[in-house]
Amino acid sequence: MTNMIKTISPINGEVYVERPLATVNEIDDVLIKAKLAQQAWSAMSVAERAQICTAAVDAFVANKEVIAKELTWQMGRPIRYSQGEVGGYEERARYMIEAAEEALAPLQLEEKAGFTRYIKREALGVVFVVAPWNFPFMTAINAVMPALMAGNAVVLKHSAQTPLCAERMVESFEKAGLPAGVFQYLHLSHADTESIIASDKVDYVAFTGSVAGGEMVEKAAAGTFKGTGLELGGKDPAYVRADANIDQAVETAIDGAFFNSGQSCCGIERIYVQESVYDEFVEKAVALVNGYVLGRSDDESTTLGPVVKASSADFIQGQIDEAIAQGAVAHIDSKAFTMAEKGTPYLAPQVLTNVDHSMRIMQEESFGPVVGIQKVADDEAAITLMNDSEFGLTASVFTTDVEAGIAVGERLETGTFFINRCDYLDPALAWTGVKNSGKGCTLSSLGYDYLTRPKSFHIKLP
Template sequence: MSKKISCISPIDNRIIAEREIISDSEIVELIHAANNAQNTWSELNIAEKAVLCHQAIDALLENTQEIAQEISLQMGRPIQFCAAELQVMAQRARYMIDVAQPALDTISIENTNSKKRLIKRIALGVVFIIAPWNYPYLTAINAIIPALMAGNTVILKHSTQTLLCSERFHLAFEQAGLPSNVFQYCHCDHQTTEKIIKHEGIHYISFTGSISGGATIENSIAGLFKPLALELGGNDPAYVRADVEPRSEMFKQTVDNIVDGCFFNSGQSCCAVERIYVHEHLYSEFTDYFIEKVKQYNIANPLDNDTSLGPLINDNAATKARQQLSQAISKGATACIAKNYFNTEDLAKNYLAPQVLLNVDHSMDIMMSESFAPIVGIMKVKNDQQALELMNDSQYGLTASLWSNDENNSMLLADKLQTGTVFLNRCDYLDPALAWVGVKNSGRGCALSVLAYQQLTRPKSYYFQSLKPSVD
């Protein structure tokens, strides 16, 4: 009897969908079909691939409202924000389609009449993508489009929590006219996922998820020499410098943006702001205004149009966040929002009211580990050097944000920050023109930008020498 997986909505714990887990024989057929399709797909020129990929994005956008409803049901984001994910996904995908040609162009090296030297980018083969639930379309498209445009075929394994998204992608590519088996998907548990990544017919693996998940995959393919891209999350810091004048327009915009960076998607973002360092010159006014902005959230059923904060993905996530809060408070942190300020009595256990902690330090888990929840700690600092040391005091290194009018000094700080991305006066954002990378335990490899195509292809060199007499 085949095993099944279930997508359980965090809104009310009802089962949204059930699917059978792929069998061993189906795994073999799936990978065999992907390899056969790749031979033909790689022969299409980039312009032909671009047309099909653009048409797939068009097909997804035609169903924006329906898909937005599914996103909210599957992972609990307020419905008012869900359609925007499809729009941003489309922008990101189209950028990656448009830069494929220059990224994959053949390099010609000082050729003469007697010799020709070239470097071509060659597709790796079959790419297996393991995508997360928190931004189910944005995270998946980061790998899907460049993999396809580079001439690879794709097998997508989406999170059980958002399993309908893989089916939506497949339908869109089918409607676009993509050749059979160039894009496929499967529903897996941990055991079947391990069998797929170990299979000799899989040539590249892209994983977005937890550190423990990434470590498990690395261990599984040890000695197989397969390229692996890992995006493993963060505990991203923000630093508000002394030159942000209290009560100025920039001050208000800074607070507004950081609040959004902390609490959007209930803090369930790999690049959410999870710890804040504020210069002592403006600490008091910053924290007062910040707390008042947080109090404006409306935590309720995410299918209601006026809800701005939904549930965490499950009870375990909420329990972990509550433990972080309790530990911090037991060590001297101050919780700034009263327990009864947000009425959550009638909501399920995984609905967590937003919280701001002051008097925090780096002995507390909330400042050192990923929370993935609507909670944040704020620390006072004396100067840039102290802020820099605290920001770098982390096992993670995904993004960091600086808030300042001084671009020159901010650049000096940015150069010393141990992260893949540094923002100035912005946070929690991916620009498809920039490489998306992590350092330390935030991962390895590169998504987005022209550089993403380098890891989805291999260089192949050509040296053609003429045997005819030459004057060269």
């Protein structure tokens, strides 16, 4: 009997979609097709590739209502927000298309008598993209679009929670007339995923997921000398200075903590507030969280949906319970959120104070609707605590003194630094992390450096 993946919707606990896992022969066929198709694709001009990729984005956006509904049922984001992911996908995809001409242009060197010298950027070959379920389209397009625009072929493996996302992406490129074999998807077991990473038919791996998943990628790729890009999540901090606009800081930081039920790699998971504005911040944050509506994701009135699985809810609640046992103070009455029920993915949001770094809630990735808020005396204390983490994806400072904020940011161990915003990817900026948040870079013109190889031309003129 063929092995199947079954996507259990967090909305009702029922199977929403099921797909057969690819067989060994099907995997080999896809990789061989990709290798062959890539040669002709890379021979096309950047402008020709841009025309097809733009048409693919158009086709994808035209289907946004269907895509949004499927997204909601697969991973549980409230329907009122699901089309926003299509918008984010479009923004990133179009930017990377526009950036390609300049980013991929040969690097011309200064004149040298009797010589012509330049450096070209060549496609790597076949790029294997392993994408997660939490922002399934936006995370995938970060690597897929620049890989294709650079002249690579792409094989996409999506999470078993969101298999339709891979299918919809590939479908839009097929409608746009992308040559067969250039962009394909596979539904895979963990073992087959590892085999592909190790395969000599794959030239680069772009992975978004857990630290454990990143370790698997590095082990599987060891000895192959292929590049790997790893985006592994975070425990992202925000710092509210005494001079901040408190209303704006509360609105932005709390949304950054609870949007998508807290299931964001760059979501705010810990907040440090200068002591003179601490009480005001906490009071307003608690009021805002108490206004959330926890409910079924297909209900337009829902502002906070379920987490992806009941086991995830249990893990997050375990962190909360342990912190409370260690002295943390819970500010949200979970009983007020009537949809919350133990043993289901429906989890009440929580705001914790009297927390410290001895608690898992301030050190271990939660990936759920909970945030710890800690009082600090000054910038120095905040910087020390913000850097006290194994992760370093993003960090935010809320202040009206931009120069002081930048001075804090210069000392933070992070891939992206924000002032007065958070939880957002600007496609013109490099998306990267430090420490256990991973390595490599996607988005911006720099993202193309990781999906191409330099080739130097050193020509002595006759």
